Amino acid sequence: MAVVALVCLLSACSGGQGGDTLERVRATGVLRVAITEANPPWNFLDDRGRPAGYDVDVAGEVARRIGVGHVEFVGADFANLVGGVVAGRFDLVVAGQTATEERGRQVAFSRPYAVNRIAVFVRRGETSIGGPKDLAGRRIAVSEGTVQADFARTRVPGAEVRTYRNAILGLTDLAHGRADAALVSWFQGVHLATRNGLPVIAVGPPLRVCTLSMSFDRRSPAFRRAVDRAVGDMVGDGTLTVISRRWLGGLDMAAELRKFPAARTG
The missing domain is CATH 3.40.190.10 (Periplasmic binding protein-like II)
Structure with missing residues (x-):
């Protein structure tokens, strides 16, 4: 039984x-x-x-x-x-x-x-990066497992891709000069920058518009x-x-x- x-x-x-x-x-x-x-x-x-x-x-x-x-x-x-x-x-x-x-x-x-619109974020005052076309050879902050991480690895020549658990960690490193750019959702990046007082801004056209x-x-x-x-x-x-x-x-x-x-x- x-x-x-x-x-x-x-x-x-x-x-x-x-x-x-x-x-x-x-x-x-x-x-x-x-x-x-x-x-x-x-x-x-x-x-x-x-x-x-x-x-x-x-x-x-x-x-x-x-x-x-x-x-x-x-x-x-x-x-x-x-x-x-x-x-x-x-x-x-x-x-x-x-x-x-x-x-x-x-x-x-x-x-x-x-x-969603993926944007390129840089430190406020940065003039050498005006959008996706200027990312080659740069230190790029991305969240692990995202489409922007794949983009940075496969589409940006010579990029040093730095991965993070989430966007706020990457944006914080960007703000402190440990990365040259961050690839983040436009809505998310603006929200996090405003909420945390980070001196970062979105530049250029969207990297990608996706559903x-x-x-x-x-x-x-x-x-x-x-x-x-x-x-x-x-x-x-x-x-x-x-x-x-x-x-x-x-x-x-x-x-x-x-x-x-x-x-x-x-």
């Missing part, structure tokens, strides 16, 4: 892990969402240690729309987000990921929920359809506009996303 019970228990556990994420999170009533906690105004911890930001509000609204009552936010370094999904440590990542081919081999991506998507288990097609439907409805009914205007300086994110009608990820 004990052996039979153990076999049944193992079967139930296996089925829970292997089944569609949507069924499981609706059954438990909890959606585990990964954020970096260090990427304002996208996602960060507020003065009381509570998750806040654009990603956090979007995740909460997605959870509500797919029928899950509680969101459990899980902090993770950006470089560990994909591995965390594969290992089952969280159900959904809402942390400013670009849907790249390499990441797509391991996780599935939702339709885009945001548009951001949520990621999750590749074996969950029902979950993907539910998340995609929730995001699409949020674009259409104005919810993303309200959230982005709260966190992103009055930007209408729904209008930004409509500029990418063919953008699909996965």
